[in-house]
Amino acid sequence: MTFRLHHVQYGRSFRVLWLYEEIGEAVLGPLEIVEHRIGSKEMRESDLGRVSPAVRIPALEMDGLELAESGAIVQHLCETFAPALDRPVGHAERPAFLQWIHFAETQASLVENLNLQMVFLRPPAKPSPVVIKLTVARLRQAVAGMEARLDAGYLLPGGFSGADVMMGFNLFAIPYFVDLASFPKVRAYKALVEKRAAHRRACAREGAQRFYAQDFYPVPEA
Known part of the structure; x- marks a missing residue:
């Protein structure tokens, strides 16, 4: 193959x-x-x-x-x-599995918007402080939604699944725009998945990130 x-x-x-x-x-x-x-x-x-x-x-x-x-x-x-x-059709965790997979894209679309505004725009174009403020607020709310639903382990009670894999991009990118200091469960979840040997191998393949020029992107002043 x-x-x-x-x-x-x-x-x-x-x-x-x-x-x-x-x-x-x-x-x-x-x-x-x-x-x-x-x-x-x-x-x-x-x-x-x-x-x-x-x-x-x-x-x-x-x-x-x-x-x-x-x-x-x-x-x-x-x-x-x-x-x-997987959580196949008929599995008790199937609805939650699907919801988390699609929720991951809801978060990712907000990250993408912030990447466009904060990273890709070049002079003379300027990011819109109002749009960025609203998008960061929406992303923060999505993180808060995770925080409210997380327990001490992976997304599903049955353990690690493809739904957790969908969060890989999100957990990497979100901290560039949202401070996770007030989200202890999300931080613990991020640490849990990053301990996985396969995750470490994937990161080793990637090497040091070359996309973001700074560790955190605050909302620009109007």
């Missing part, structure tokens, strides 16, 4: 990279990473659009299968190759 992942360092495709490490090369075959430069013409000019309708990462090519969207990829890989990480 071949496993070809279109990837941007510590982007949404980190979810797929981490899941690959969880499942393993023995099951999925050797990993080929096609690294793209976000914000450049390279993504549009590459063959990424053949796999991803939106010309976005992640996109996966695997023995003739072409699949985009991180939630779809994570769910497919869990269902097909990692039943212990």
Whole structure:
């Protein structure tokens, strides 16, 4: 089996990279990473659009299968190759499993908006303080929603699952915009997943992040 992942360092495709490490090369075959430069013409000019309708990462090519969207990829890989990480139809945790997978994208879309405003805009364009303030407030509320629902372990009572993998990108990116000091359960959950050997291997593949120029991005003054 071949496993070809279109990837941007510590982007949404980190979810797929981490899941690959969880499942393993023995099951999925050797990993080929096609690294793209976000914000450049390279993504549009590459063959990424053949796999991803939106010309976005992640996109996966695997023995003739072409699949985009991180939630779809994570769910497919869990269902097909990692039943212990899945919650199939009829499982008591199935509704919560699906809700967390899609909640992860709700958070990620807010992070993406902040990335565009705070990281990608270049002079003479200027970020909108009002839009940023509202988006940070929405992201903080989404973190508070996690805080209210987390216990001492993973997202689901039955243990680690693909839903936790979906949070990989979020847990990396959110602290650049939301101070987690007042969210002890989220901090503990972040530490728990980062202890996983597969997560550490995925981070080792990524290396030091090259995206954010500072440790925290405060809301700019109007």
